[in-house]
Amino acid sequence: MSDASEEGAGEHVGDASTPPDATGATAHTDEDDLEELRKRVEEKYDFENFGAADMAEMSPEEWDVAFDPDTWITGDDLLERVEKELKARVADREVFATLEYAEVEGRRSLVAYSDTDYAIVYPNGTVEGRGTVVRDVKPTVALCSMDSYDVEEPPENWQLPDPGELPEEQSELGNWMLQLLAFSQLIIGLVAIGIWIYQGLGSQLVLGVAGMILIVISFLLFLMVANARLSDRFRTEEYESRLRSIGSGSRPSFLPIDDEAFETTRTDRSQLEE
Incomplete structure (x- = not known):
């Protein structure tokens, strides 16, 4: 290397615009920023209950510090x-x-x-x-x-579970409680209207209105019970249908993998799970 080159190199190193510890200071700053971001991620997300919604919310920077x-x-x-x-x-x-x-x-x-x-x-x-x-x-x-x-x-x-292992009926305690409440509302409403009629339609109008409101409420409660039972039956039948489909003995046709590539020869659910 020529003297001029050595002189130029020496001037560059000793340039006041580039402090000797600039690189070290920058690295130290980046490390501090990374540690601060890591702390924010740990406070923001609950990794014991980490789910798809958390993954969608995470930025690429947060992902990098969370999963090294x-x-x-x-x-x-x-x-x-x-x-x-x-x-x-x-x-x-x-x-x-x-x-x-x-x-x-x-x-x-x-x-x-x-x-x-x-x-x-x-x-x-x-x-x-x-x-x-x-x-x-x-x-x-x-x-x-x-x-x-x-x-x-x-x-x-x-x-x-196998479809046959599903319980035939779900707990009816909630439905029976609603039916009991609806029936009591209906009786009270009918009694209130009966008293109102007995005393004369021109008097105690509030009693008649209250009776009709109670009857309407009772019918709404009966409707809720009927709807709940139909919904439970529909969900149960749908779940049984899905179980039968997945345990039918053959893999779904949409899988982009040949049957020969699987380690298990799938003939039925019991053999698959052994």
């Missing part, structure tokens, strides 16, 4: 943690899905699917699919990738 890539769990360990967590959520009826392992794009992956939707969890934490199953699975994968998150142990019989 250097500490993420990946590979088979991640799949096993996700499998346990999803089994526990299925057992609690928070997720409606069946779980299986399959070879997808040359990688052993966890597949969760229902009668209408599916999600594929790859070993690197990527999630693909559609519908509500994806929205249920994505937050689970994010949490299970964190070493600090304690995965819930699923019960032995975690799987969805």
